[in-house]
Amino acid sequence: MDILRNWKIHLLVLIIVVMSENLGIIKYGLIILLPLLHALVLGGIISFPKFKILSTKQMEVAAGILPIAMMLLIVKIGLDIGPNLSLLFHSKGALLLQEIGHFFGTVILGLPIAVFLRMGRESIGATYSVAREPNIAIIAEKYGLDSPEGRGVMATYICGTLVGAVWLSILTGVVAKLGILHPYALAMGSGVGSGSMMAASVGSIIAAYPDMEQQIRAYAGAANLMSTILGIYVSLFFSLPLATKLYNFLSKFQSDKETAKEKV
Amino acid sequence: MNKLQNMTVAMILSGLLMAVGNVIGYQVDWYSSLLGVLVIIVIGLIGMAISQVPGLNKLPMVFWISIVAIIISLPSFPGSAWVIQITKKVQFLAVTTPILAYAGLSLGKDIELFKKLSWKIVPVTLAVMTGTFLFAAIIAQFVLKWEGAI
Numbered sequence: 001m002d003i004l005r006n007w008k009i010h011l012l013v014l015i016i017v018v019m020s021e022n023l024g025i026i027k028y029g030l031i032i033l034l035p036l037l038h039a040l041v042l043g044g045i046i047s048f049p050k051f052k053i054l055s056t057k058q059m060e061v062a063a064g065i066l067p068i069a070m071m072l073l074i075v076k077i078g079l080d081i082g083p084n085l086s087l088l089f090h091s092k093g094a095l096l097l098q099e100i101g102h103f104f105g106t107v108i109l110g111l112p113i114a115v116f117l118r119m120g121r122e123s124i125g126a127t128y129s130v131a132r133e134p135n136i137a138i139i140a141e142k143y144g145l146d147s148p149e150g151r152g153v154m155a156t157y158i159c160g161t162l163v164g165a166v167w168l169s170i171l172t173g174v175v176a177k178l179g180i181l182h183p184y185a186l187a188m189g190s191g192v193g194s195g196s197m198m199a200a201s202v203g204s205i206i207a208a209y210p211d212m213e214q215q216i217r218a219y220a221g222a223a224n225l226m227s228t229i230l231g232i233y234v235s236l237f238f239s240l241p242l243a244t245k246l247y248n249f250l251s252k253f254q255s256d257k258e259t260a261k262e263k264v
Numbered sequence: 265m266n267k268l269q270n271m272t273v274a275m276i277l278s279g280l281l282m283a284v285g286n287v288i289g290y291q292v293d294w295y296s297s298l299l300g301v302l303v304i305i306v307i308g309l310i311g312m313a314i315s316q317v318p319g320l321n322k323l324p325m326v327f328w329i330s331i332v333a334i335i336i337s338l339p340s341f342p343g344s345a346w347v348i349q350i351t352k353k354v355q356f357l358a359v360t361t362p363i364l365a366y367a368g369l370s371l372g373k374d375i376e377l378f379k380k381l382s383w384k385i386v387p388v389t390l391a392v393m394t395g396t397f398l399f400a401a402i403i404a405q406f407v408l409k410w411e412g413a414i
Contacts, residue, residue: 049375185414
């Protein structure tokens with residue numbers, strides 16, 4: 001049994017869970033720090049290569065269990081959708097249209113910054129999507145991973161894995177506390193198509209609006225499901241061409257011919 | 265040991281860790297925590313089994329598991345009230361903590377890769393994540409208002 005043989009990983013997770021849940025939810029002004037965030041950071045510190053606590057192989061085992069454990073979260077969220085189906089049906093327009101924000105928001109905000117920082121064609125791969133596994137597959141097939149676009153998508157993938165959940169958890173908490181956007185709207189925003197990022201984001205909304213917990217999860221789960229199913233098609237047929245066109249347009253304004261040579 | 269058995273073991277193991285967190289962090293008793301987690305695992309396993317059926321396996325497992333959970337929780341599904349009542353005892357945050365702990369423990373291998381990247385990717389990644397979240401939320405806000413849902 002591969003999974004049980006790596007008992008060290010599970011023991012560490014047990015210790016991390018006990019510590020994180022004991023720390024509980026920490027609120028500091030606009031910032032909400034959830035147990036899941038403590039767990040992510042504690043895990044990250046333990047796995048730091050310098051400490052030599054875990055081997056690369058053990059880290060791969062942890063990475064392999066992650067999507068399976070995630071399925072239990074998917075169940076938990078799915079169970080909130082059924083009872084709220086009529087509520088979701090009443091806002092089907094919002095659920096459908098907010099996906100436009102998910103699929104193009106990355107390009108609209110990310111691409112100009114990447115071009116400004118002179119990342120060259122890496123900008124396209126880095127910002128056309130949230131750079132999760134299916135998005136990498138699209139770029140790998142179209143350009144290959146050693147192309148500028150491929151290096152871009154891998155860079156956002158790696159950086160997103162490290163900081164994505166932490167950032168979204170804190171950002172969502174601050175936006176939720178500001179009280180400008182309705183918790184249902186925030187919940188849909190959190191359905192970015194990545195389980196850990198959604199969990200981190202939803203956790204912060206729930207911490208701010210505990211009395212709407214079930215509806216928040218239903219909206220987030222429905223939006224995330226749509227992002228997951230539609231994601232691969234929309235990012236292939238719409239987001240990637242848009243990112244390429246916008247890159248060609250924006251890079252015209254850069255006089256420096258060196259841009260393309262710079263690497264991520 | 266095949267892939268399915270491995271996944272089953274991983275699901276049960278991570279479920280147990282969720283039950284531990286549920287007892288420690290949210291003062292739910294052991295019996296309710298374990299029972300709730302067990303029901304969640306069973307639903308997950310049903311979805312997993314369906315996703316292996318030839319033909320149906322064209323869609324990802326996350327889709328089938330969602331569908332099974334949604335159907336079981338429909339008010340018209342027999343026993344849905346019982347399932348919801350039992351699984352409600354398992355707190356959402358308790359479910360997320362072990363998942364993110366596993367994620368954290370796998371980060372070390374990405375740290376080495378990260379060191380090779382330019383600092384530029386950090387602001388770009390933050391902008392990408394902010395953009396996808398914020399634009400979707402803003403559009404949702406307007407349409408929800410228009411639909412009269414909020």
